[in-house]
Amino acid sequence: MLRTIAFTLALTAATPLFAQTPPPPPPAEAKMQALPYVTAAGMSDLYEINSSQIALEKSQNPDVRKFAQMLIDHHQKTTAATVKAAQKAGLTPPPPALGGATASITELQTASTPDFDRLYLGQQLPAHQAALDLHQSYAKEGDKAPLKATARTAIPIIKKHIAAVTKLQAGKSSDHAGHASM
Numbered sequence: 001m002l003r004t005i006a007f008t009l010a011l012t013a014a015t016p017l018f019a020q021t022p023p024p025p026p027p028a029e030a031k032m033q034a035l036p037y038v039t040a041a042g043m044s045d046l047y048e049i050n051s052s053q054i055a056l057e058k059s060q061n062p063d064v065r066k067f068a069q070m071l072i073d074h075h076q077k078t079t080a081a082t083v084k085a086a087q088k089a090g091l092t093p094p095p096p097a098l099g100g101a102t103a104s105i106t107e108l109q110t111a112s113t114p115d116f117d118r119l120y121l122g123q124q125l126p127a128h129q130a131a132l133d134l135h136q137s138y139a140k141e142g143d144k145a146p147l148k149a150t151a152r153t154a155i156p157i158i159k160k161h162i163a164a165v166t167k168l169q170a171g172k173s174s175d176h177a178g179h180a181s182m
Contacts, residue, residue: 022126023047023101031137034144035093037151038086042096044131045075045082047104051120051127054108058116063171067164068120074157081150089144124165132158 026040048071055068079096086093098105104123111119135158139151 021104021107022123023104023130024099025130026134030134032141032143034086034089034091034142034147037134037138037142037147038082038091038093039097040134041082041131041151041154042079042093043099043101044127044134045079046096046098047101047127048072048075048131049079050098050105051108051123054105055116055120058108058111058113059120060113061117063168064117064120067168070164071124071161074161078150078154078157081153082147085144085146085150088146091144121165121169125162125169128158128162128165132162 023044026044027036030036030040052068052071052075056065056072059065059068083093104127108116108120108123132155135151135154139148139155142148142151
């Protein structure tokens with residue numbers, strides 16, 4: 001019994017638990033007002049790009065690396081589209097900033113290699129769900145037509161990302177259960 005407890009404690013100490021800190025959700029006004037929307041969309045895209053660049057450096061899983069590259073490519077395009085739409089709407093968009101997503105990036109930068117994929121994928125699902133909510137809400141209730149159109153075009157891209165991360169997480173679960181990997 002004591003051996004079991006000692007083994008469990010040693011195993012727990014060897015594999016630290018991380019919070020999987022996703023970026024904070026956008027403020028409510030970002031769902032209806034142009035400038036807060038552009039700022040929130042920029043933060044979301046920048047987080048996705050930066051977190052995925054870290055994944056390309058740290059992940060050993062080719063499927064995670066492929067997913068990360070897809071996110072970089074897609075979110076660079078959505079950022080460019082949002083900036084262009086903001087300018088068309090008469091706004092001068094601020095450069096994207098991480099804001100509250102800095103803690104999420106730091107968590108990924110400091111993660112050990114064995115923990116990285118779990119942390120990265122664990123952040124991606126809530127981050128993309130928040131982004132989906134932001135773009136769907138702005139597409140429906142936003143105050144600037146060019147940005148509403150851009151928000152609508154982002155929705156299927158984000159849904160594709162949610163499906164991909166969900167599939168990757170399911171694959172990671174089956175890997176740990178001893179089933180065939182993806």
